[in-house]
Amino acid sequence: MSINLQTWYEQMQVGNVILAYKGSISSDLISNSLNQIEEKLDSDNESLKVKRRIYNVLVEVLQNLYHHLEIPPGFNDGSQNTDKYGLFVFSKLNNTTFKISTGNFVKTKDYQMLKDRLDQINYLTQDELKDLYKLVLNNDEFSSKGGGGLGFIDIARKTGNKYEYKFVDYDNKYYFFCLDITVN
Amino acid sequence: MDSINIEGTSKTPTVVFNAESGKIEIKGRSIPENSIEFYKPLVDWLDSYAETAKGLTEVNIQLEYFNTSSSKCILDVFKKLENVHKRESKEVIINWYYEEDDEDMLEAGEDYQSILKIPFKMIEIES
Numbered sequence: 001m002s003i004n005l006q007t008w009y010e011q012m013q014v015g016n017v018i019l020a021y022k023g024s025i026s027s028d029l030i031s032n033s034l035n036q037i038e039e040k041l042d043s044d045n046e047s048l049k050v051k052r053r054i055y056n057v058l059v060e061v062l063q064n065l066y067h068h069l070e071i072p073p074g075f076n077d078g079s080q081n082t083d084k085y086g087l088f089v090f091s092k093l094n095n096t097t098f099k100i101s102t103g104n105f106v107k108t109k110d111y112q113m114l115k116d117r118l119d120q121i122n123y124l125t126q127d128e129l130k131d132l133y134k135l136v137l138n139n140d141e142f143s144s145k146g147g148g149g150l151g152f153i154d155i156a157r158k159t160g161n162k163y164e165y166k167f168v169d170y171d172n173k174y175y176f177f178c179l180d181i182t183v184n
Numbered sequence: 185m186d187s188i189n190i191e192g193t194s195k196t197p198t199v200v201f202n203a204e205s206g207k208i209e210i211k212g213r214s215i216p217e218n219s220i221e222f223y224k225p226l227v228d229w230l231d232s233y234a235e236t237a238k239g240l241t242e243v244n245i246q247l248e249y250f251n252t253s254s255s256k257c258i259l260d261v262f263k264k265l266e267n268v269h270k271r272e273s274k275e276v277i278i279n280w281y282y283e284e285d286d287e288d289m290l291e292a293g294e295d296y297q298s299i300l301k302i303p304f305k306m307i308e309i310e311s
Contacts, residue, residue, distance in 0.1 A: 027217050031194060048311060052249070052286060059215050059251050066217055130295070137259060138299050150252040158288055 003168040003176050005077055005087070005103070012101045012178075015093040022077070022087040025069060030062045037090060054098055054183055056158055060151040061100055061181065062088065070105045072174045097184040106177040111167055114177070117149045122162045129157045159183050185236060188229055196222055197247065201229055206238030210261075211246045214254040223257035230264035237268045239275065246281035246309075247289065259296065266302045278304045283311035 009022055018040050019033060037058060041051045065086040075085065087103040106114060124132065133153045156163070161182045167175040185203045192198035197212040216222050233241075243265060250258065262278070269276040280293035290306060297304040 030217070035194070048283075049285065052288065055249060056288070059249065063215075063217055063251060063253070130291075134295055134299060137255060137295070150255070154252050154255075 003170060005176070008103065008176075008178070009087050009089075012087070012089045012103070013091065015091040015099065017089060017091045020089040020091075022085075024084050025062065025065045025086045026084065027066070030059075030066060033062065034058060050098075050183075053158055057100060057155050057181060057183055058090065060155050061102055061179075064151050065102060065104055068104070070107050070110075070174070072105055072171060075105075097182060100181045100183065102179045102181075104177055105170065105174045106167065108173055108175060111175050115165075115167065117152060118163050118165055121149070121152055121156045124156075126157065126160065129153055133157060155181060185229075185232055188226065199226065201226065201233070203233055203236060203238075206241045208241060208243045208265075209246075210258075211244070213248050214250040214258070216251075216254070219251070219253040219257045223254070223260065227257070227260050227264055230261065230268070234264070234268050234271070237271070237274050239273060241265065241268060241274070241276045243276060243278045244281065245278060245293075248283075250292075255292070259299065262296060262300050262302065266300050269302045276302055278302060279307055280304055281307045281309050284308050285311065 005022075009020070013020055019037055021029070021033065023029075034055065038051070038055060041054065046054075065088065066084070069084045069086055071083070071085050077085075085105070087101075089101045090098070091101075092098050121129065121132075133150065136150050136153065152163075159181060161184070164180040164182075166178050168178065170176045187203060188199055188201040190196070190199040192212040195213060195216045197210050197214045199211075200207070200209040202208070214222075245258075265276045265278070268274050278296075280296070282289035282293060290308075293304060293306055
C-alpha cells in the first residue's frame with residue numbers, strides 16, 4: 001500500500017478544524033455531523049449566506065460519500081467499523097475561507113470517468129455549469145442515488161471554486177481519492 | 185380523494201396535498217439520502233389528482249435546503265403538475281418562496297421555471 005491513511009488524515013487537518021471523522025459513513029452519522037456543524041456555525045455567528053452555502057455543500061459531499069463508497073476486500077485501518085469507509089475534515093482556514101476535504105476508495109475502473117467529470121466541471125464557466133445542471137436534472141436516465149454528477153455540478157455552482165483532487169495508488173483494483181473543496 | 189399530511193423532520197419537508205382545496209405545499213428541508221422513497225407517494229397522488237383537479241391548483245414551495253437527489257424528485261412533482269396545467273380549464277400556479285438574499289434558492293426556482301411550461305411566481309420572504 002502506497003498511502004498511509006492515518007498520516008494523510010492528519011495532514012488534512014489544517015487551519016481551525018471544526019469536524020474531522022474517519023470510519024463508517026451512515027445516515028445517522030451524516031445527520032449528527034450536519035447538526036454539529038450547524039450549531040458551531042451558529043455559535044460562531046457566521047453569516048446566513050456562509051451557513052447556507054456550507055450546509056448545502058456538506059450535504060452533497062457527505063451523501064456522495066454515503067452513496068458511492070467502495071471498500072477494498074479485507075481493508076482494515078484499525079477502526080471498529082470499516083463498512084462504508086470514508087474520511088472527511090471540515091475546517092476554517094481564515095475569516096472568510098472554509099475547506100472541506102474528503103477521502104474514499106474508488107475502483108480503478110471508475111477512475112477515468114470520475115476524473116473526466118471533475119476536469120470537465122473545473123473547465124466550465126458558471127453559465128455553462130448552469131446549463132449542464134439543467135441538462136442533467138432533466139435527463140430521465142439520472143440515477144435515484146443522485147448520480148450523473150449532479151452533486152458535483154451543484155457544488156461547483158454554489159462555491160464558484162475549482163476542485164482540487166488526486167488519485168493515489170492503493171492496489172491494482174483501487175485508488176484512494178482525495179478531494180478538496182474551498183467555500184468562501 | 186384523501187389528502188396527504190406529512191410532518192417535517194430535520195431531513196424531510198412538511199407536506200400538505202389537499203385535493204378539496206386544490207392547495208399543495210412543500211416546506212422546510214428536503215435532504216434525505218433516499219429521496220425517491222419519500223417523493224414516490226407524492227408523485228403517485230398527483231397522478232390521481234389530475235383526474236379531479238380543481239380549476240385552480242395553488243402550489244407553495246418554501247424550501248430552506250434541498251439536496252440534488254431531491255431536486256430530481258421535485259422536478260417529477262412539477263412535471264405531474266404540468267400535466268394538470270395542460271388540461272382544458274385547469275390551471276396551476278407555482279409560488280416559489282425564497283428568503284431575501286438567498287440567491288441560490290431564487291436561482292434554483294428559475295432553473296425549474298426555465299425547464300417547465302407552467303407559471304411560476306418568485307416570492308421573496310424576510311429571513
